[in-house]
Amino acid sequence: MRFTKIKSLILFLSLLFFSIVSVRADNSLVKFPEWILKEKIRAGYLYAKNDTKYVSLMRENGFNTVIVKGPIQTKTKFKSTLKNYQRWARSCKKEKLHLFIAYNWQPNFEIVGYPYKHVVCSGGITGIAPCPRDSEYWMN
Secondary structure, rough: OOOOOOHHHHHHHHHHHHHOOOEEEOOEEEEOHHHHHOOOOOOOEEEEOOOOHHHHHHHHHHOEEEEEEEEEHHHHHHHHHHHHHHHHHHHHHHHEEEEEEEEEOOOOOOOOOOOOOEEEOOOOOOEEEOOOHHHHHHOO
């Protein structure tokens, strides 16, 4: 199976997440990075399309982390959001802030005839989000 750019990015983000947060073999404790234990997370939540001028303002007001969110539902949105994430990463690095990337993986519910399988929670309840295992959703 050939990897597409989006699959590669999803794999990269997953590996990045698991390299940052590791679980002990007995599953009893999550080990966080040292900076989180020392500084704690003091974060602000912004959209990827926002102006990065807020980074210095956040630093001045005692924040140490920026959470940036952007849409990835279509190839066009994905490309634009990825460029915005890169812009935020450069600005955060310059101001010595940590950056967490959040992304919307839920669909636009205004689409008539929602074509994807719905997520099924551990209790058996069907949710409104697409099933993360629905490969058609990720391909589209």
